[in-house]
Amino acid sequence: MITLLRELTGAYGPSSREEEIRNTIERKISPNVDDIYTDALGNLIAVKKGSGNGKRIMLAAHMDEIGLVASYIDEKGFIRISNIGGINPYVAVGQRVQFHNGITGCVCYEENITDFKDLKLDRMYIDIGTQRREITLDCIMPGDIAVFCGEAIEQNGKFISKALDDRIGCAILIELIETLKDCPNEVVFVFTVQEEVGLRGAGPAAFSIKPDLAVAVDVTGTGDTPECKPLALQLGKGPAVMIKDNRTISHPMVKNALIECARKNNIPYQLEVMSVGGNDAGTIHTAAGGIPAGAVSIPCRYLHRPCEMVDKNDALNAVKLLNAFVMSPMA
Amino acid sequence: MMQKLAELTKLDGLSGNEQDVRKYIIQNLADKSLEHYTDNIGNLIVKGKTDGSSNLKVMVAAHMDEVGLMVNYITDDGKLKFSTVGGIDSRILIGQHVRVGKDKIPGVIGYKSIHLQDKNERESVVKLKSLYIDIAAKDRENAEELVKTGDYVAFDSEPVFFGENKIKAKALDDRAGCAVIMELLNEVWPFELYACFTVQEEIGLRGALVAANRVKPDVGIVLEGTTCADVPKVKEHEVSTVMGKGPSISFADRASIADRELLMHFFKTAEKEGIPYQWKTTTTGGNDAGKIQTSGAGVKTLVVSVPCRYIHSPVSVLDLNDLKNMLNLVSKALHTLPEALGR
Numbered sequence: 001m002i003t004l005l006r007e008l009t010g011a012y013g014p015s016s017r018e019e020e021i022r023n024t025i026e027r028k029i030s031p032n033v034d035d036i037y038t039d040a041l042g043n044l045i046a047v048k049k050g051s052g053n054g055k056r057i058m059l060a061a062h063m064d065e066i067g068l069v070a071s072y073i074d075e076k077g078f079i080r081i082s083n084i085g086g087i088n089p090y091v092a093v094g095q096r097v098q099f100h101n102g103i104t105g106c107v108c109y110e111e112n113i114t115d116f117k118d119l120k121l122d123r124m125y126i127d128i129g130t131q132r133r134e135i136t137l138d139c140i141m142p143g144d145i146a147v148f149c150g151e152a153i154e155q156n157g158k159f160i161s162k163a164l165d166d167r168i169g170c171a172i173l174i175e176l177i178e179t180l181k182d183c184p185n186e187v188v189f190v191f192t193v194q195e196e197v198g199l200r201g202a203g204p205a206a207f208s209i210k211p212d213l214a215v216a217v218d219v220t221g222t223g224d225t226p227e228c229k230p231l232a233l234q235l236g237k238g239p240a241v242m243i244k245d246n247r248t249i250s251h252p253m254v255k256n257a258l259i260e261c262a263r264k265n266n267i268p269y270q271l272e273v274m275s276v277g278g279n280d281a282g283t284i285h286t287a288a289g290g291i292p293a294g295a296v297s298i299p300c301r302y303l304h305r306p307c308e309m310v311d312k313n314d315a316l317n318a319v320k321l322l323n324a325f326v327m328s329p330m331a
Numbered sequence: 332m333m334q335k336l337a338e339l340t341k342l343d344g345l346s347g348n349e350q351d352v353r354k355y356i357i358q359n360l361a362d363k364s365l366e367h368y369t370d371n372i373g374n375l376i377v378k379g380k381t382d383g384s385s386n387l388k389v390m391v392a393a394h395m396d397e398v399g400l401m402v403n404y405i406t407d408d409g410k411l412k413f414s415t416v417g418g419i420d421s422r423i424l425i426g427q428h429v430r431v432g433k434d435k436i437p438g439v440i441g442y443k444s445i446h447l448q449d450k451n452e453r454e455s456v457v458k459l460k461s462l463y464i465d466i467a468a469k470d471r472e473n474a475e476e477l478v479k480t481g482d483y484v485a486f487d488s489e490p491v492f493f494g495e496n497k498i499k500a501k502a503l504d505d506r507a508g509c510a511v512i513m514e515l516l517n518e519v520w521p522f523e524l525y526a527c528f529t530v531q532e533e534i535g536l537r538g539a540l541v542a543a544n545r546v547k548p549d550v551g552i553v554l555e556g557t558t559c560a561d562v563p564k565v566k567e568h569e570v571s572t573v574m575g576k577g578p579s580i581s582f583a584d585r586a587s588i589a590d591r592e593l594l595m596h597f598f599k600t601a602e603k604e605g606i607p608y609q610w611k612t613t614t615t616g617g618n619d620a621g622k623i624q625t626s627g628a629g630v631k632t633l634v635v636s637v638p639c640r641y642i643h644s645p646v647s648v649l650d651l652n653d654l655k656n657m658l659n660l661v662s663k664a665l666h667t668l669p670e671a672l673g674r
Contacts, residue, residue, distance in 0.1 A: 016589070041625075069582065071612045072567070074567065082613065083614075084583065142582060143582030143594065205629070207628050208627075208628035283625070
């Protein structure tokens with residue numbers, strides 16, 4: 001899985017600029033699906049037809065990653081920035097970031113900030129090493145988006161990388177596409193856009209697909225690091241079946257089916273109850289007259305940082321769990 | 332277009348109460364033969380003329396509604412307490428002239444005199460709940476003869492042309508967009524053009540979603556009035572837009588991110604045609620594009636705005652050349668859109 005992950009996390013793809021990651025995924029999966037297309041917003045939709053009179057199941061993982069958008073280029077060539085998705089200024093400080101064309105910069109802050117409480121993105125900038133506006137404009141225009149650098153590695157049974165949110169979800173779906181055979185249900189794999197800016201791609205995709213049920217595959221926070229907030233999720237204890245987050249209360253049918261699949265197949269699982277955050281299920285479950293939806297979440301430390309960390313077995317078990325789920329005959 | 336803009340700003344059309352604006356637009360369409368209808372929530376949808384050469388469906392949207400106030404309580408001594416309709420900075424309210432309700436009863440917004448304010452009150456932002464509208468009523472009974480709770484309250488601010496090509500008025504956000512779309516309706520388009528004059532943008536982009544779900548466009552272009560803070564003590568990267576530098580193209584705000592193809596097409600059109608334009612340098616706020624983009628199976632959107640200083644106030648100011656350039660840019664870019672999108 002690390003080879004796949006390295007390729008996926010290495011592909012550039014902040015919200016609204018998912019071309020590269022979409023092409024990467026499309027190349028990988030198109031031999032193994034019956035139909036594949038990209039919709040108006042850029043969602044990549046791949047269909048594996050069912051072998052019987054099963055249901056239509058939508059599985060969604062988002063392709064996009066968070067980034068910093070160039071909002072203004074000053075006389076000296078420094079790039080002023082705003083966030084695309086949730087970026088904490090404290091995390092961004094000192095990071096190496098990269099634009100779509102490979103141009104690399106450092107994220108710095110105005111030096112007269114003496115109290116870090118005053119650190120805000122509008123007092124920060126990206127330096128790409130030019131001295132004049134014209135030179136910066138030769139390679140970067142306002143609206144271009146930079147993403148964190150941070151190559152994927154595997155170490156001590158963990159994956160560490162930028163953009164594991166949600167390339168780990170994409171990797172899980174890709175593995176599932178490769179292994180899934182003779183499924184009674186039709187499975188529509190959706191690699192969504194613009195999740196990080198408000199779950200914007202998934203709703204329209206669900207509207208056009210009109211699945212009978214849907215599962216989002218995304219990452220979630222953990223409560224297993226020093227002095228962290230209490231949260232009943234840990235790395236390595238299995239994928240989490242979402243009960244609720246701030247955008248969705250999982251449909252009992254979906255939630256119970258996932259739990260049952262995990263139990264029957266001896267797949268370790270955890271239960272996710274979050275008061276903050278949301279995933280694509282949030283806009284899927286209210287689309288097209290209402291769609292029973294839930295989520296399988298991969299516990300992830302250091303979310304929205306260049307060193308997001310997940311457990312390899314959690315990811316592999318998520319593939320197993322989703323496989324069992326889509327293979328089960330849905331009443 | 333300038334005269335129409337001035338007349339449009341004279342009309343009161345707070346969110347949910349846009350009928351006067353809607354009526355004006357219908358009555359003043361240059362081409363009376365255009366098919367139009369008003370949907371259930373109040374959006375006015377006008378179908379433009381087309382030569383049918385492209386199968387593209389394009390929605391161009393501007394919102395008819397403006398920010399203002401609503402009476403929510405009448406005090407024993409006949410003063411009107413109010414809440415806001417849309418986002419209003421309480422600091423701009425003190426001393427404003429307003430008109431209340433259907434009969435446009437004149438009033439002024441009052442606050443206790445500076446002599447009576449304690450230190451804390453003088454040094455902090457005035458709270459809405461300590462302001463009131465004075466319609467010179469003797470008491471509650473007298474006030475109730477003139478107004479009632481639920482009455483809309485609009486700023487009383489006449490448009491004034493001043494300086495070099497500038498206009499001062501209320502409601503430039505977004506009668507400016509409405510005025511531009513009225514001009515666009517004079518042209519013949521290669522695609523189906525749906526001009527959507529939307530309602531209730533200021534209170535949460537509510538009309539646009541309904542319109543977009545009805546029209547089901549391939550492309551949505553939103554024409555807005557937007558923040559312009561090119562005023563003293565604002566850093567150059569935080570001004571948002573600069574007045575007189577042309578219409579602004581937004582790459583992203585809090586409600587939507589521009590479709591890349593549309594963004595590049597408008598950008599290239601401006602460069603090629605030599606039309607002044609600017610990038611909006613901030614990503615705050617949101618507009619109808621947010622709801623249009625995620626409507627139905629998804630719609631490609633772009634926002635083009637005219638800079639408005641002192642937006643959401645009775646004394647908004649815009650540069651009429653920016654407005655002309657906005658019309659020019661949008662018109663040129665739309666005519667070549669089918670080619671750019673390969674449709």
